[in-house]
Amino acid sequence: MSVARIAVVGGDGIGTEVTAQARKVVDAVLPGVDYNEYDLGARLYHRTGEVLPQSVQDELAGHDAILLGAIGDPSVPPGVLERGLLLRLRFDFDQYVNLRPSKLWPGTSSPLAGVKPGEIDMVVVREGTEGLYVGAGGVLHKNTPAEIATEESLNTRHGVERVVRDAFARAQRRDRRHVTLVHKTNVLTHAGNLWSRAFAAVAAEFPEVTTEYQHIDAASMFMVSNPQRFDVVVTDNLFGDILTDIAAAVTGGIGMAASGSVNPERLYPSTFEPVHGSAPDIAGKGIADPAAAILSAALLLEHLGKLDEARRVTEAVAAEVASRAPGAPLRTAEVGDRVASAL
Amino acid sequence: MSVARIAVVGGDGIGTEVTAQARKVVDAVLPGVDYNEYDLGARLYHRTGEVLPQSVQDELAGHDAILLGAIGDPSVPPGVLERGLLLRLRFDFDQYVNLRPSKLWPGTSSPLAGVKPGEIDMVVVREGTEGLYVGAGGVLHKNTPAEIATEESLNTRHGVERVVRDAFARAQRRDRRHVTLVHKTNVLTHAGNLWSRAFAAVAAEFPEVTTEYQHIDAASMFMVSNPQRFDVVVTDNLFGDILTDIAAAVTGGIGMAASGSVNPERLYPSTFEPVHGSAPDIAGKGIADPAAAILSAALLLEHLGKLDEARRVTEAVAAEVASRAPGAPLRTAEVGDRVASAL
Ligand SMILES: CC(C)[C@H](C(=O)O)[C@@H](O)C(=O)O
Numbered sequence: 059m060s061v062a063r064i065a066v067v068g069g070d071g072i073g074t075e076v077t078a079q080a081r082k083v084v085d086a087v088l089p090g091v092d093y094n095e096y097d098l099g100a101r102l103y104h105r106t107g108e109v110l111p112q113s114v115q116d117e118l119a120g121h122d123a124i125l126l127g128a129i130g131d132p133s134v135p136p137g138v139l140e141r142g143l144l145l146r147l148r149f150d151f152d153q154y155v156n157l158r159p160s161k162l163w164p165g166t167s168s169p170l171a172g173v174k175p176g177e178i179d180m181v182v183v184r185e186g187t188e189g190l191y192v193g194a195g196g197v198l199h200k201n202t203p204a205e206i207a208t209e210e211s212l213n214t215r216h217g218v219e220r221v222v223r224d225a226f227a228r229a230q231r232r233d234r235r236h237v238t239l240v241h242k243t244n245v246l247t248h249a250g251n252l253w254s255r256a257f258a259a260v261a262a263e264f265p266e267v268t269t270e271y272q273h274i275d276a277a278s279m280f281m282v283s284n285p286q287r288f289d290v291v292v293t294d295n296l297f298g299d300i301l302t303d304i305a306a307a308v309t310g311g312i313g314m315a316a317s318g319s320v321n322p323e324r325l326y327p328s329t330f331e332p333v334h335g336s337a338p339d340i341a342g343k344g345i346a347d348p349a350a351a352i353l354s355a356a357l358l359l360e361h362l363g364k365l366d367e368a369r370r371v372t373e374a375v376a377a378e379v380a381s382r383a384p385g386a387p388l389r390t391a392e393v394g395d396r397v398a399s400a401l
Numbered sequence: 402m403s404v405a406r407i408a409v410v411g412g413d414g415i416g417t418e419v420t421a422q423a424r425k426v427v428d429a430v431l432p433g434v435d436y437n438e439y440d441l442g443a444r445l446y447h448r449t450g451e452v453l454p455q456s457v458q459d460e461l462a463g464h465d466a467i468l469l470g471a472i473g474d475p476s477v478p479p480g481v482l483e484r485g486l487l488l489r490l491r492f493d494f495d496q497y498v499n500l501r502p503s504k505l506w507p508g509t510s511s512p513l514a515g516v517k518p519g520e521i522d523m524v525v526v527r528e529g530t531e532g533l534y535v536g537a538g539g540v541l542h543k544n545t546p547a548e549i550a551t552e553e554s555l556n557t558r559h560g561v562e563r564v565v566r567d568a569f570a571r572a573q574r575r576d577r578r579h580v581t582l583v584h585k586t587n588v589l590t591h592a593g594n595l596w597s598r599a600f601a602a603v604a605a606e607f608p609e610v611t612t613e614y615q616h617i618d619a620a621s622m623f624m625v626s627n628p629q630r631f632d633v634v635v636t637d638n639l640f641g642d643i644l645t646d647i648a649a650a651v652t653g654g655i656g657m658a659a660s661g662s663v664n665p666e667r668l669y670p671s672t673f674e675p676v677h678g679s680a681p682d683i684a685g686k687g688i689a690d691p692a693a694a695i696l697s698a699a700l701l702l703e704h705l706g707k708l709d710e711a712r713r714v715t716e717a718v719a720a721e722v723a724s725r726a727p728g729a730p731l732r733t734a735e736v737g738d739r740v741a742s743a744l
């Protein structure tokens with residue numbers, strides 16, 4: 059019997075290069091994993107017109123987790139691969155916790171003056187199956203002066219409460235035990251009110267966790283002026299998309315930004331992927347930094363209950379990054395080798 | 402006959418303190434303005450339950466412009482003053498160009514390491530009358546497990562095209578002549594497609610202006626990692642709200658962030674206000690920085706065609722800020738006096 063069944067979707071551009079290193083590292087720390095590689099992304103789309111064939115999705119469903127590289131290519135119209143693959147996995151596999159830790163690691167530097175490694179350490183729990191991402195919208199009178207296009211944000215008590223509860227449970231296990239709700243309750247009064255009430259109700263279940271509310275515009279500003287103040291942040295799908303990119307920027311860019319699209323109950327496989335994109339400009343050159351992909355694999359291990367393995371991988375990546383000579387050229391495979399051999 | 406009729410809405414908290422200085426400065430540079438003060442905000446709301454009586458709105462409509470301080474108080478439920486006053490003015494007075502310049506001024510410092518005054522100089526043209534701000538949404542089955550809340554983003558070709566055209570016209574008058582469209586076309590495919598097509602159509606009218614597209618998450622990251630790259634940014638109402646706060650943060654905070662909610666055709670009065678809030682914690686102490694309010698008055702002068710006066714006010718504020726001794730206590734009225742006497 060295999061230790062775990064992991065589907066590997068390298069995807070486009072540097073995606074396949076970085077997942078290869080993540081896999082190498084998982085092998086080093088947890089032998090006996092079963093892998094299945096799936097060739098999805100721009101290539102499949104151009105060859106067949108399909109993004110995620112139902113048969114492939116059914117196969118993916120049989121795995122414990124999905125390790126994803128990057129999806130996206132300028133040759134494909136916006137939204138096709140994103141909606142057809144990434145978002146389809148999030149929605150169909152009910153990956154409602156979109157998990158994005160941001161840490162300023164030793165050896166990396168923040169663009170913010172005077173902020174030192176260790177000072178920023180937060181996790182954004184972004185809702186993953188609702189909000190403006192549901193694809194509810196349309197267009198009328200296209201290409202006429204009377205044209206109108208709509209996008210609708212759908213927020214259910216069910217969907218909001220479960221992700222907020224997940225955020226509180228995470229905060230409960232952390233040192234600072236603090237949760238910040240980010241929304242825009244003064245403008246999006248309907249959705250904001252639902253989020254606020256669900257947040258207050260769940261907060262009552264966690265008396266040891268302190269709470270705070272910030273509007274998305276203020277939170278975005280604080281991410282720059284005082285990112286140290288954040289511990290756990292919970293927010294909706296779109297606000298989370300934006301906030302996590304700012305969080306990545308202030309912790310030195312997306313080079314170390316890992317993410318998981320998680321179904322906590324493990325009724326469906328969860329997807330783990332670096333926040334960075336497919337970077338077509340450097341694809342195939344072997345110079346992409348696999349750190350974020352390997353850290354994503356650590357989140358995957360944690361999700362599978364391999365807590366010790368997850369911690370060791372994270373520490374090995376941190377040590378490798380800290381040991382890099384400034385300005386030295388980076389080789390994707392060598393980073394993977396160094397991390398793997400440290401384990 | 403008066404030079405101009407300006408309605409002054411000091412509002413809540415520090416709002417009245419900073420608008421008093423802005424008015425002082427306008428008087429110094431442009432004598433003969435007619436002012437009418439309106440007491441709107443939390444006080445009126447608590448006294449009468451009204452936010453913007455129709456009779457007051459009718460009077461405001463008779464002015465050339467509105468100088469606004471700040472609206473908002475923790476004693477009022479979220480959304481009441483924002484929707485009832487700020488957004489009502491923007492919508493009813495068709496203030497579709499929400500103008501937000503961001504500049505790193507000499508004497509101020511960016512939280513970003515190594516970024517020097519002069520290097521950041523952008524203007525965000527935020528759509529002001531559409532998108533998620535229209536208030537289309539609702540709630541069903543409130544306070545039950547089946548509750549759902551919606552928010553709808555409405556985008557018309559009419560509304561998008563006119564704000565995009567305004568952005569291009571501004572870019573055409575600037576040195577770098579560059580416009581960045583920010584949206585999330587890969588997820589908000591309907592609205593994103595309308596914005597993209599309107600942007601392309603207007604771009605064809607301005608062959609001298611170069612263009613670029615960025616997703617909101619990437620743009621938020623670039624605001625931190627490379628804000629120098631932005632010249633004119635055009636985006637929707639909510640994305641503009643978020644981006645301009647990040648832009649303010651990287652240019653040293655909201656102390657210098659001015660804004661105008663503009664009806665370019667001057668069919669209705671435009672509103673000019675600092676981006677900062679009412680700051681109840683420091684209200685009444687005479688220590689609020691009026692720089693952003695005075696710079697907002699400069700935008701007001703520019704809107705009224707007083708270009709030379711606008712430039713002089715802006716330069717006087719810049720000089721005053723550059724002359725401040727680091728760490729010295731700030732007195733609201735003294736800042737206003739110094740700027741006014743320099744004119
Ligand atoms: C590619 C895109 C659909 C996706 C998102 O918006 O969620 C990405 O930006 C992310 O953050 O994972």
Ligand SMILES: CC(C)[C@H](C(=O)O)[C@@H](O)C(=O)O
Pocket residue numbers: 244245275483484487488642676
């Ligand atoms: C107070 C609020 C309604 C407003 C907005 O969201 O537009 C403010 O944040 C702003 O940016 O002017």
